[in-house]
Amino acid sequence: MSVQKIVPLLRCPGSHTDLALQGEDLISEKGMRYPIIDGIARLLTPTKSPEEETVRQKMQKFYEQFTFPGYDGIDSPGILMDKARASAFGLWVDQAISPFATVLEVGCGTGQMTNFLGLVSTRTLIGVDQSIASLKLGQGFKERFGLHNIHFLQGNIFQMPIKENSVDVLICSGVLHHTPDPKGGYEELLKLVKPGGKILIGLYNSYARIPLGIRKMIFTATGNAFRSLDAHMRRKDVDQSKKEIWFADQYKNPHESWHSVDEVLGWFDETHVKFLSGVPAIAANLPGEEAGLRLFEEHPKGSALQHAMKQLGWMFTIGREGGLYVLVGEKL
Ligand SMILES: C[S@@+](CC[C@H](N)C(=O)[O-])C[C@H]1O[C@@H](n2cnc3c(N)ncnc32)[C@H](O)[C@@H]1O
Structure with a gap:
């Protein structure tokens, strides 16, 4: 069973104690049992705050129906690779991440990014989402092509089943703005990243949306x-x-919020995260980046005025679609 390989990284989402594999279940030191069904460990537990839990349940219902992003036409690793690389962002992420990294994608949805990055078999990929319908699509793909370094788990951002300081790279894109406490969710996820690890946070932009x-x-x-x-x-x-x-x-999404570049840079500052890059860029590019952005290299941060000008421009670029942008940082 492939989950066996990542048991040392897992924890009980409630008590934060270690988990052990026993037959088809993961068991916590306090005796809590989490079944593994269809290869997916079911580690979802409710959020403690009733307000968040109400929104979480609505979102879960929504994404059990609308499994995002759609998998149609992606029926081989080659096609997945072509599609992901065609997006430029996928290509840059793949180029930036070490072949030996442990990568956690939270809110992975149908797991296309998780599976794409896991095509490098020396990486360890963990995709977490609360929607079982979405996870099953990702799990189906990984099983069909024997991608044993990829693991899908059902979990909740606010009750994560992953130990602190355990991953090299965290990706959470298009997710936190669907929770009632995006900054609180960001802080929870940051705890799971090793010092020196990289984070990629994608959010709807206040202007571009x-x-x-x-x-x-x-x-x-x-x-x-x-x-x-x-x-x-x-x-x-x-x-x-x-x-x-x-x-x-x-x-038709039941819940979303919008966030400016300076707001998220403020989260970075408060939590000792160094800004590395933005997609699209929030100030200037580095020399030679015409061929592609180097996401894990430190880029100029720019001023609040520059950010305002950039974001106004985004209304006519990324705003033509969803207005999603990504900030990349390093946990100090
Ligand atoms: C718009 S989709 C993004 C999917 C993927 N990251 C992408 O960029 O294509 C948002 C995902 O966040 C997940 N999600 C929302 N709230 C969550 C929570 N509290 N815990 C775990 N997953 C959550 C949803 O189930 C959904 O699959």
């Missing part, structure tokens, strides 16, 4: 007419079923 907010109002007022106003819905290279999942994720 404005065009989508306007489109959402139009769709709501017109009963979803004019869906082609969304650039993603017009794409010819994306299957219809993937487009439907995109539309639901972007326009």
Whole structure:
């Protein structure tokens, strides 16, 4: 059973004590039992705060129905590799991460990024999400192609089943803004990263999301007419079923919040995380980066004025789709 390999990294989400494998279950020192079903360890426990738990349950229901991102047309490692690399971001992430890293992706959804990065068999990949329907798609792919270094777990951001200081790279993109306490979730996840480890945090941008907010109002007022106003819905290279999942994720989501660059840089400062880079860049690029961004190298941070100008510009670039941006940092 592949989960065996990562048991030393796991903890009981409630008591934070070690877990041991016993038959088809993981058992905590206090006797809590977490079953492994269809290869996925079920380590999901409710959030302690009732407000967060209410939103979490809504989100779980939503993503059990809309498994994001869609897997249609991705039926081999070669196609997954082509698609991920075509996005540039996927390529840059892959290039930045060491072949020997332990990588945790939280809110991995259907696990496309987790599986893509795990195509380098010397890495250890752990994908955590609360949606079993999504995880099963990722697990199905990994099993079909015998990717034994990849592990999918069901878990909750606010009750993580991973030990502190245990991963080299944390990826959490498009997730925290679907919780009622994005900063609190970020702080929980940061604890799991080793000192010197890298974090990639992707969030909806307060400026870049404005065009989508306007489109959402139009769709709501017109009963979803004019869906082609969304650039993603017009794409010819994306299957219809993937487009439907995109539309639901972007326009029908039960909960989301928007975050500026300076807000997230403030989280970094407060938690002793050094800013490394932004996608898109938040100030200047490094020499030679025309060929691709070097995500784990330190980039100029820029000023609040520069960030405001950049983010206004993003309304017309990344704002044409979802307005998602990523900040990369190093835990000091
Ligand atoms: C928009 S999808 C992002 C998927 C993937 N990261 C991507 O960028 O394509 C958001 C994911 O966050 C997960 N999620 C939301 N709240 C969560 C929580 N409290 N704990 C674990 N996963 C959560 C959802 O189940 C969903 O799969």
